[in-house]
Amino acid sequence: MVDMTALSDLHGSDRAAKRMKKRKAAEVRLKAYGLLAIFLAGLALVALLWSVIIKASYALxxxxxxxxxxxxxxxxxxxxxxxxxxxxxxxxxxxxxxxxxxxxxxxxxxxxxxxxxxxxxxxxxxxxxxxxxxxxxxxxxxxxxxxxxxxxxxxxxxxxxxRMVPTAHAGTLTVTPVDDGDLLDIRSDTPDFAGAMERVLDNMRTEADRLRRQAALQDNGVRAFEDRLTRVEDPERRAELEAQVAARSAERDRLLAEAEALDARAADGGSEEELTNADPSVLLRLAGGWAKMVTLSPNGGQAEVIMALEDGTRFAPEAWELRIFDVPELARxxxxxxxxxxxxxxxxxxxxxxxxSRFFTDSDSREPELAGLWGAIVGSFWTMLVTFCLAFPIGVGAAIYLEEFAPKNRLTDFVEVNINNLAAVPSIVFGLLGLAVFIGFFGVPRSSPLVGGIVLALMTLPTVIIASRAAIRAVPPSIRDAALGLGASKLQTSTHHVFPLAMPGILTGTIIGMAQALGETAPLIMIGMVAFIVDVPGGITESATVLPVQVFRWADFPERAFEARTSLAICVLLLFLVIMNALAVFLRKRFERRW
Structure with missing residues (x-):
């Protein structure tokens, strides 16, 4: 007999209580780790989508x-x-x-x-x-x-x-034409330009620091070559090293001298400095015209006329504006x-x-402001149509045969293993297949939705077959037995009873496979759908591109305006993928049956 008193002492002891406490603490930690992982993944997703959406808003x-x-x-x-x-x-x-x-x-x-x-x-x-x-x-x-x-x-x-930022000022401005009016001598009775001057001096200090870092690199080179000199006896080689030491020493001294000169000018702060395109732009709006300062001091300097000024030599504080463009002209x-x-x-x-609206109604263009997505959307439609027309009947037919009619032998086992392996093949391999076989051998038009749809159909087939087989397998055997018992043939049982009941799962798998194909880029690049296509394709044999390839191309362009259009194209592509996945969920919920 079991000693209940001993068991009670065992489970009610301090050691048992400590073990139970540790188990509960471990469980709490595991839940916390899981929640933390979900939170971090959600945070990363939100950050990614937020950055894309913010950039995309500029293209709207x-x-x-x-x-x-x-x-x-x-x-x-x-x-x-x-x-x-x-x-x-x-x-x-x-x-x-x-x-x-x-x-x-x-x-x-x-x-x-x-x-x-x-x-x-x-x-x-x-x-x-x-x-x-x-x-x-x-x-x-x-x-x-x-x-x-x-x-x-x-x-x-x-x-x-x-942006040009208006800057507060309080002085009266005196303007004197110089060089037949191409330049203006600008003077204020108060240091209205001191703020802009301080930005220029900060740039000078930054440049002096950069020159010192360059001088330090040259000094490292001097020490390295001097160290080599101590180990070299060949006269020609020593002459080369000495020349290197002299050249680097001279460059180091020059850089240090320039840095010291810049620091001295920055410390002075009251002298008139020449502005370059690496300095903030200082602009004046007065007398119906505009001028840009080319030299600057706290009380003024010389300015280049951009738009002609009306008559006048003295301007009260309310009659002129000082605007500073902090982003240097060199950086924009x-x-x-x-x-x-x-x-x-x-x-x-x-x-x-x-x-x-032209972004959604026009085709691609090399000019960012004219570039649109409609050509890629139509190309994606034709490509997906070809993909569906090939992948759905072939994939569903293969699934029905393998589940309902194929004998269980080594051949069918070999086919099933290879179907599962094809689902893991990199997509670019299908692109190589399309390039070598469909374009190179059969002569299918390059860059057309036809060849793109064939390649994507091959890539999607394993997904459709696996999902369709799972949906067919989920139909209860009693349905088959009842149909066969009433005299239906095996073909009639499969087509009239099993296939309709498995259709929700088949459609779900097909749509998910199509959504995966819609987001593919690598295989379509291999068959030439990365070409610059201006016209909207009118059929499956005309040259076209698709949404993911359009995103890839725009992301590779140097113009900054394409950055926002790339983000907006990504949002459009994600919207299509969300719609397709939502349709798959709807079809499953709509037609799903409980057995």
Missing amino acids: TEHALTIETVLDAAEIDPEGTGDPKEIGRANFDGLVKDVLKARFPEASSRTDRRQLYDIVSSGAQFELRETVMDDPALVGQTIAFPYLASDIADLYLKGIYG KVSDKQAVWIEVLREDGSVASNFN
Whole structure:
């Protein structure tokens, strides 16, 4: 017999209580670790999605610069025919440039005009052309036309390159023309420019520190070559090393001298310093014009005229503005002159922000402001259609045969093992297969949804077969037995009873496989769907690209505006994937049966 008293003493002892306490503590720790893991994973996911969504928000809007445009009949339709085809032959590119030159006549040099033309999109001429062709009655009129802003102008208006920050000032400004008015001598009776000057001095100190670090590297080289000299006896080799020591010593001394000179100038702080494109831009708005400081002291300096000033030599504090662009001109694509021209248009109320509908309705373009996603969406549709038409019937048919008709032998075991192995094959291998067999041997059109759909169908087949077999296997044997007992053949049992009941699980697996195929990039790159495609594909044999490849291409472009468009394209792709997975869940819930 079991001694109950001994058992009671064993489980009620202090040692048992300590063990129980440890077990409970271990359980609490395990739950805490699990919750922490879930929290960290959720936090990482939220951070990732948040960063993508924030960047994508910049691509949801675009800016237009509205400028008065004279549609001269002598240039657009000299014969007065009113024929849209004749109007379309006019030089609208030159017309847009003439409009910009008329709005900002100060841009007289070739460099200034090139910068001026860059504030509007290269596609603006085509939009103006289409507008006039659609309404020939506009010829001979003056209209306020909204020109699409270029990518650099759009990014500036969105604050990506920083902003001109108005700075407080209290002095009266004295302006004296220098060099026939191309330069202005600017003087204030109070140190209004001291804040900007301090930023310039900080840059000088930073540059001095950089020069010292460079000098330290040169000094390390001097010591290294001097150490080699102690171990070398060959006269020619010693001469080479001595030359290296002398050269590096001279470079070290030069760098240190420059650093000391910069520190001395920064310590002085009152002398007039020349501004470079690595310094913050100091801009003045006065007398209806704009000027950029090229030399600076706490009380003023010399300024370059960007837009002509009206008459006047003395300006009260309320008659002028001081604006500082903290982001140096060297670190941004938009120049100071371009920023001034954009600001002038904005102050005139000629800048409008609109929803970027062209992103969802236009095809790809090398210009960021013109690039759209519609071509990739249509290409994805055709590719997924081919994938579904191949993967679904073949995959479901293979699953039905393997589950309902195939004998259990070594051959079927071999087939099942290989199907499971194919599900783990890297996707790029299917791309190589498509390149070598379908394109190289069968001659399927390259870069077309047809070859892309075939490759993705092969990649999706294992997923569809495995999911379909699991759904068929889940149908209770009693359904089969009842059908066979009533005289149905094995084929009728499979097609009339088993297959309809397994359809929810089959559709779920198929949609999940299609969603996986929609996000694939590597196999489609191998078959050429990474090509630059402007036209929207009208069928499965035309050249096309797909959403993930479009994301890949835009991410590789150097223009900064493509960064936001890449993020927005990722959001669109994720939306399609969420919709497809939600559809799979809905179908399972809608048609699922409890046995």
